Amino acid sequence: MANSNGSTEFMADGVAHTGGRPSHEAAEELDRTVITVATAEFMRAGYAGTSVEHIAKVIGCSKATIYRRYPSKKELFRAIVQERCQHMVGILQAQPGSMANPMDAMKDMLRRFLDFLLVPETVETYRILIMDCQQFASITADLDEAIDPLHQRMNMLLGQALGWPDTPENRAEIAMLEMSLRGLVTGWPLHQMLSGHKPFATETAKNRFFEASWNVLESAVRTRALSGPPA
Template sequence: MVSVGTSEVARVGRPPKAARDMARERIIAVATELFSGRGFAGTSMEQVASKCGAGKDTVYRRFPSKVALFESVVEDAHKNAVARLELMPTVTGDPLTRLESLVRQLLRVNMEPDMIALKRIAFSEAVVFEKGGPIPPQPDPIMAKLVEAVESAQEDGALCPGNASEIAGHLIHCMVAMPTGAAMMGSNEFGSPAAVDAHFDKTWTWLMNGLKQL
């Protein structure tokens, strides 16, 4: 009778969770690269599998469709943005200074080429999604962090009273959505870090002049 070691038994059946997680991460990384470079329509599940060095069945076991894969790519990009904000060095100073630092970092993260490419695809291909496009999970932790920063600045007397969520939404629209929207449409107006910073400095100044306590 031949004995079978525990390491051999472990290889029978489904792979361990760590291996499955690594396979998923590899698929997401490759899909992000392909979707960003070729667009949604120009990327196939076969291409993803081939570039991963995996079988097509392996990809489909984790992502039942190309739409499901793209939704996961967008969700992972959003999670990565949240993680990067969490790793930001602690900004010292008053609440308004901390708010400014948070919004500036949000702008920089959202203006990265991969993020712009994924947003462009999500909007241009929204017709294939039942809900009009993949969206971050709600409540959005990035917005929650921004609302909290606005409330702290209000409590400090640096911003006018008002609905903190609405103020946060206007900040995102003016400071982040405008330049990212232009980039998604192919504009080079904000094509350099210096141009992005110039937009931030100019827009932040006039926004704060309107929101500061009189």
């Protein structure tokens, strides 16, 4: 309900409203707040150092309010991983589909992917998953499933650039090449971030690294296109 000066407060159910039943918009706002606050707290203190009770305290709601949405801390973290996946898919699908040249589309996707990986929320999510991979095996599987369409698109673009016949053997070779070539762009920066280091001092340094990596990747694709598919 509204307090004495007319402002809105969180009620016992954790939803901000001014009287009567909480609105659908208020419930959605609380959902977003839970994810935002939980993400910030997991980043700050890690998974083990973050409690649902503390997240509820920061939000100004009860633990029961969060548990009605997410039955456990692990399920709350799963929701954060899914939110990161949705954000990544949205970023990577923004432009490349309209590009006629498959190499241009791959370059655009890889640059967007690199930028996404360097976001602190993304790095911390990866770090938590890596630190206790057994506990989060099912969440990691969800992550792999969520981003698989993006890998498939990269495979399709790489196949178009190579010009190989569409056979099971060639598709398997292209999938292996895609993983290797993607690592040229993303491997070192992500490793640096996971190790607590800043890979690039400036945006210019990041651009130089990306262009250098892309030149190597582009040369490798041209070479494989000329040599043809595996025998």
